[in-house]
Amino acid sequence: MTLTPTQVWVLILGCAALTALIKAFGPVLLGGRQLPPWFTRVIVLMAPTLLCALVVTSVFASGRSWSVGAHTVGVGVAALMLWRRCSLVLCVVVAVLVTAGLRAI
Amino acid sequence: MAVAAARGRDDGARAAFRRGLRLGVPFAVVAFLLSLSFGVLARQAGFSVVQAVTTSVIVFAGSAQFAMLSVITVGGGIPAALTAASLMNARFLAMGVALAPSLPGGPLKRAAQGQAVVDSSWALANRGDGTFDRWLLFGTTLPQYLTWTLGSVVGAVFGDALSDTHRLGLDAIYPVFFLSLLIAELRDPASRWAAVGGGLIALALVPISPPGIPILAASTVALVGLARRSS
Numbered sequence: 001m002t003l004t005p006t007q008v009w010v011l012i013l014g015c016a017a018l019t020a021l022i023k024a025f026g027p028v029l030l031g032g033r034q035l036p037p038w039f040t041r042v043i044v045l046m047a048p049t050l051l052c053a054l055v056v057t058s059v060f061a062s063g064r065s066w067s068v069g070a071h072t073v074g075v076g077v078a079a080l081m082l083w084r085r086c087s088l089v090l091c092v093v094v095a096v097l098v099t100a101g102l103r104a105i
Numbered sequence: 106m107a108v109a110a111a112r113g114r115d116d117g118a119r120a121a122f123r124r125g126l127r128l129g130v131p132f133a134v135v136a137f138l139l140s141l142s143f144g145v146l147a148r149q150a151g152f153s154v155v156q157a158v159t160t161s162v163i164v165f166a167g168s169a170q171f172a173m174l175s176v177i178t179v180g181g182g183i184p185a186a187l188t189a190a191s192l193m194n195a196r197f198l199a200m201g202v203a204l205a206p207s208l209p210g211g212p213l214k215r216a217a218q219g220q221a222v223v224d225s226s227w228a229l230a231n232r233g234d235g236t237f238d239r240w241l242l243f244g245t246t247l248p249q250y251l252t253w254t255l256g257s258v259v260g261a262v263f264g265d266a267l268s269d270t271h272r273l274g275l276d277a278i279y280p281v282f283f284l285s286l287l288i289a290e291l292r293d294p295a296s297r298w299a300a301v302g303g304g305l306i307a308l309a310l311v312p313i314s315p316p317g318i319p320i321l322a323a324s325t326v327a328l329v330g331l332a333r334r335s336s
Contacts, residue, residue, distance in 0.1 A: 002151040003177060011183050012156060015173055015190045016163040022194045024216035026201025031208045031215040040235025041330035043203040047228055048296040049303030050196050051287040053323035054168075054224070056304040058280040061311040061319075063175075074277040079284055088131040088285045092138065095281045099274030 074099030118240045125226070125244020132225040133248035135282050136167070137256040142275040143170055144260020145267050150178050154261040161257035165223070165250060167279070168193040172316060192317025199324045200227045207237040221246045228286040295329075302326040 003011065059075050060066055078095035082088070140161055147157035147170075164170055169190035176186040201219050204227065208215045221243050230242035260267070267273065291297050303323035310319035 003183070005153065005156070007183060008152055008156050011173065011177070011186055012160050012164070014183065014187050015160070015169060018187060018191050019164050019166050019169055019194050019197075020220060022191065023197050023201060023219045023222055025198055025219075026203070026205045027208050027215035027219035028212045030202055030205035031210075031212070035206050035235075038331050042327050043235045043330075044231075044233060045296060045299040045327035045330045046199055046203050046324060047231055048287060048290040048300035049326045050199060050320065050324050051224070051228065051283055051290060052300035052304040053307035053320040054196075054283045055280050055287055057307050057311060057316075057319055058283065060308060063316065064312055064314075066308070066311060071274065071277040071280070074274060075280045075284065078277070078281045082281070082285050082288055088281075089134050091285070092135050092278055092281050095277040096138075096274040099277040100272065101274075103272055103274065 070102035071095075071099045073102055121238050121240035122244040125229070125238075125241040125246075126248060127244075128229050128241070129226070129245035129248040132245070132282070133252040135278060136249045137252035137259075138275065138278050139167055139282070140253045140256025141260035141267070142270045142278070143167070143174070144257040144262075145264040145270055146171075146174050146178075147257075148261050148264040150174050152261070154258075157261035158254065158257045161253050164190075165253060166190075166194055166197075167223075167253075171279075189316060192315060192321070195317055195321040196224075196324065197222060199321070199327075200224075203227075203231075203235075204237050204239075204242075206235075207239055218243075223249060224283065225249065225286055228290060231290075233292060299326050299329065302329075 059072055060068060062069075074095040074097075077098050078091040081091045081094060143161065144157050147160065148154070152160070160170055172189040172193040173186045176189045177183075181189075200222055204219065204222060205215070208218050210218070218239060223246055226242045226245035226249070227237075229245050230237045230239065232238060270276065287300065291300060303326045306326060307319040307323040310322055314322070
């Protein structure tokens with residue numbers, strides 16, 4: 001089943017509106033005031049937690065199941081390079097080449 | 106809009122904005138490649154060139170755009186696609202809450218500034234003490250917005266030549282992008298343990314919840330910050 005052009009527009013505008021609302025929620029509700037120290041400690045830990053969750057779900061999961069593949073190896077190589085402080089663009093290029101190379105075999 | 110407001114402000118803001126622009130460049134290069142693969146996949150999912158590009162211009166949230174596409178590609182309806190996109194975006198709730206105290210102005214102005222948040226700019230603008238450098242955030246986002254738009258144009262127009270993004274290994278870009286941000290965040294043992302905990306919770310929830318929820322649930326690990334009584 002493919003969507004009609006009108007349905008696609010509804011989808012795009014709906015997604016844009018929801019994304020804007022979600023991004024505005026925190027700043028509108030909590031902005032412009034000093035928050036207590038415990039709040040700050042939670043915020044500081046938020047970044048590593050969210051980012052690690054994004055990484056592991058994009059490397060070790062596909063939809064609703066665990067899965068690994070050529071991209072897992074590609075990202076693994078890039079992870080080592082990032083750790084050794086190589087540039088992000090170089091790491092991405094290597095990850096793509098390794099992944100594509102493994103799939104070509 | 107943010108750029109215009111910068112005019113005439115103090116030099117600190119301008120310097121931070123310029124520093125953000127520089128920091129944003131490598132992420133902008135990667136964003137171009139990601140957005141290019143979005144353009145290709147959007148055309149395959151039945152979007153016109155104009156629709157694919159418009160999506161990137163007005164949504165400007167990579168994971169939500171990919172989530173929405175993957176739902177309609179497998180035959181899901183509009184409500185399911187919007188739900189998947191919003192769940193992927195749910196992390197911006199947490200990011201927005203974190204950023205909120207660092208944004209001045211009335212509710213409307215804060216809402217507008219909040220639109221500039223993308224994963225990389227949020228992480229880079231994080232001073233690590235609970236506050237954010239908003240001009241650095243705007244600066245880091247700008248080049249990514251430009252290349253995100255440009256990438257979709259190229260992907261949507263030349264999609265036929267690049268039709269198999271899986272075979273080309275383009276799906277490896279997204280995790281590396283986030284990994285580079287994660288590594289910069291692992292400053293102290295507390296951050297490392299929070300990262301490990303968040304990763305484990307997310308993985309554990311993958312088989313039993315819709316995509317997006319594992320990531321939002323992982324953010325609850327940050328609540329251990331409540332227990333740490335630092336003096």
